[in-house]
Amino acid sequence: MTARLPLPREAAFTSRLRSPAVAARVGAVLGVCFAVCFVTGIISHWAQLPRPAVPFPTSPAWGYRVTQGLHVTTGIACVPLLLVKLWTVYPRLFAPVPKGARRLLLTTLERASIGVLVASAIFQLATGLANAARWYPWESFSFRTTHFAIAWVAIGALLVHIAVKLPVIRAAFGADVDDTALDRPSATVPGPVSRRWLLRSTWIATGVAVVATVGNTVPWLRGVSVLSVRSGDGPGGIPINTSARRADVVATAMSASYRLVLVNGDRAVYLTREDLLAMTQRSEKLPIACVEGWSASGTWSGVRFRDLLDLVDAPRGAHVRITSLQPKGAYRRTDLPSNFADDDRTLLALGLNGETLAPDHGYPARLIAPNRPGVLQTKWVSRIEVVA
């Protein structure tokens, strides 16, 4: 006797709600969200490259705020859409395997491509959500690389899927949503609700997810700061990503022996915070735009970054490496491409919204540059080095 898996049969799924008419409509909105999420994700990846072949622009200053906000929002919108989409189509997984080698091969290929699409889409949403919730079961570096690589797999599989389904999609949009011409033969039982009701509920669920994200969902999800600053209202009205205590910089940041070191080749200049305050002070209104989707604008004051580079005669066009007092962690060192280093709005900030920079915001000094991902706005800066 052979044991058989108790797999359901496709014919056992009888609800008329599970129709290509519904799947195509949900799929179209899902496809648009997926595409926006993909494009904004590519932009975010580009923005985080240490030495992009094509420089990431420094303007508009709010650009990354918008693209990354869209990335996280459309990603979250995909969750209810994907769930409904999968619910409407999954009985097809149990469709009988056709006879004949050629048809069997085609069916296998089609199911495999759908398997890749579903697996990669779920992977992207799960890792993205985990990251936005500040749960990092991976190194931050490998998150970005993996999320980026799988994005290409997902978009490729999606394009194949759309191409294969184009005739069905066309037919579905050409007919009324209640039309049954495209339905599976067994899908004959009217559901507890109408198709229109199901679609409307899906749009509402998606809308709720979007509104909650655009507002404050992401800060709610973030861990509570160790300094008990609740996310969403840090000092100066700007949320804290990593607190000074969590970064293990409380002692070094407050120490009287703090010096900022500027390095260019064998030249080194050491500056105290008083030296920095004695230089020409500038002020810029610039946002912090976290990769997790939240963003907040502040008026930062401090020294123009280019003025610091001039102290060690760094040429224009020089790339710069910035190191934090933070002893370890993925963000303790960042690379600043030359167009950011040379931009007049890029500051080494000493103050925020008229007050001395709070330890959690990067006291004694932090980088703030226009159109730069929050993760690269290095706090507690101790070393600025020209890397040519």
Ligand SMILES: Nc1nc2c(c(=O)[nH]1)N[C@H]1C(S)=C(S)[C@@H](COP(=O)(O)O)O[C@H]1N2
């Ligand atoms: N040294 C250091 N700088 C850092 C971080 C960090 O963990 N260590 N976090 C970054 C992240 S992810 C963000 S979003 C911003 C947040 O700045 P804020 O806490 O002042 O709002 O700081 C960035 N600078």
Ligand SMILES: [Mo]
């Ligand atoms: Mo961040």
